[in-house]
Amino acid sequence: MNEKKRWKKLAKQPVPRPAETRVFTISNQKGGVGKTSTAVNLAAAMADRGLETLVVDIDPQGNASTALNIEHGVEVDSTYDVLIDAAPMSDVVKQCPEYPNLYCLPSNIDLAGAEIELVSLVAREQRLDRALQEYAKYREEQGLPRLDYIFIDCPPSLGLLTINAFVAAKEVLIPIQCEYYALEGLSQLLKNIELVQKHLNPTLSVSTILLTMYDGRTNLASQVASEVREHFPKQVLDAVIPRSVRISEAPSYQQTVLSYDPQSTGALSYLEAAVEIAHKGAQ
Ligand code: ADP
Numbered sequence: 678m679n680e681k682k683r684w685k686k687l688a689k690q691p692v693p694r695p696a697e698t699r700v701f702t703i704s705n706q707k708g709g710v711g712k713t714s715t716a717v718n719l720a721a722a723m724a725d726r727g728l729e730t731l732v733v734d735i736d737p738q739g740n741a742s743t744a745l746n747i748e749h750g751v752e753v754d755s756t757y758d759v760l761i762d763a764a765p766m767s768d769v770v771k772q773c774p775e776y777p778n779l780y781c782l783p784s785n786i787d788l789a790g791a792e793i794e795l796v797s798l799v800a801r802e803q804r805l806d807r808a809l810q811e812y813a814k815y816r817e818e819q820g821l822p823r824l825d826y827i828f829i830d831c832p833p834s835l836g837l838l839t840i841n842a843f844v845a846a847k848e849v850l851i852p853i854q855c856e857y858y859a860l861e862g863l864s865q866l867l868k869n870i871e872l873v874q875k876h877l878n879p880t881l882s883v884s885t886i887l888l889t890m891y892d893g894r895t896n897l898a899s900q901v902a903s904e905v906r907e908h909f910p911k912q913v914l915d916a917v918i919p920r921s922v923r924i925s926e927a928p929s930y931q932q933t934v935l936s937y938d939p940q941s942t943g944a945l946s947y948l949e950a951a952v953e954i955a956h957k958g959a960q
C-alpha cells in the first residue's frame with residue numbers, strides 16, 4: 678500500500694479506550710534495538726489520538742525523558758526517588774509539552790545506583806507496581822482521567838529495574854531490530870519472563886512484538902521479519918517500523934517523530950502500530 682492510502686486508512690480508524698489501563702513494559706536486554714524510540718513514539722501516537730498516556734523512564738540514561746522534553750538533571754526528582762525513597766509519583770510525574778494528555782516519569786543517572794540499592798529494600802521487585810497503583814488511586818481521588826496506556830522504557834539489562842517493570846506490567850512489548858542476530862538473546866529474555874510469571878506476576882504475557890529499523894531494500898531484513906513472524910505469529914504486529922532518519926533525528930530536538938515530522942513514514946508507522954495495539958487489546 679502506498680503512503681497516501683495508508684494515511685487515508687489510518688484516518689478512518691478510531692482508537693478505542695481500553696476497558697482498563699494497559700501497562701506495557703518495553704523490553705529487550707540488547708541495546709539499540711529501538712526500545713526508547715518505540716516507548717516515546719507509541720506513547721505520542723496514543724496521546725495524539727486522545728488517550729491518556731504515561732511513559733515511565735526506568736533507564737538511567739534518561740533517553741525517553743530527553744525525547745519527551747522533560748527536565749531530568751540530577752536536581753530533578755525522578756524514578757530513583759520513587760523506587761528508592763518511595764516518593765509519591767504524583768510529585769514526580771511531569772506533563773509533556775507536546776500533548777497535554779502525555780505524561781512522563783523522568784529518570785536520570787541517579788538510577789544507575791538503584792540496581793544495587795534495591796537489593797536490600799523490602800519488596801524490592803514490587804516497588805514500581807506499588808507506585809503505579811498509588812498513582813492511579815491519586816488520579817481517581819483528584820478527579821483526573823484514568824490512564825489508558827503506560828509504557829515502561831527499560832534499560833538494556835535484565836536486572837532489578839527490568840524486573841520491577843515486569844512485575845508492574847501485564848504486557849511485554851519486545852522491539853526486534855530486523856538485523857542479523859535479531860533472535861539472539863531472545864530465549865534468555867523469554868526465560869526471564871517465564872521466571873517472573875512463575876514467581877512474581879502470573880498475569881504477565883508477551884503480547885506484542887514490533888519489528889523495528891526495517892530496511893525494505895535488503896533481503897536480510899525480510900528474512901529476519903519472516904523468521905520472527907514464524908516463531909511468534911500471534912504477537913508480531915503487521916505494522917513495521919522502517920529505518921528512518923526522521924526517527925533518529927527527532928530526539929536531538931527533544932521531540933517525538935510525531936511532532937518533529939508529522940507527515941513522515943516514521944510517524945505514520947508508529948501511528949499504525951498504536952492503532953493495531955489498541956484494536957488487538959480490544960479483542
Ligand atoms: P534502545 O532504547 O533499545 O537502546 P533506541 O530507541 O535508543 O534503542 O534506538 C537506538 C538508536 O537507533 C538511536 O540512536 C535511535 O535514534 C535510532 N533509531 C531507533 N529507531 C530507529 C529507526 N526506526 N530508524 C532509524 N534509527 C532509529
Ligand code: MG
Nearest residue numbers: 712713736740
Ligand atoms: Mg533506550
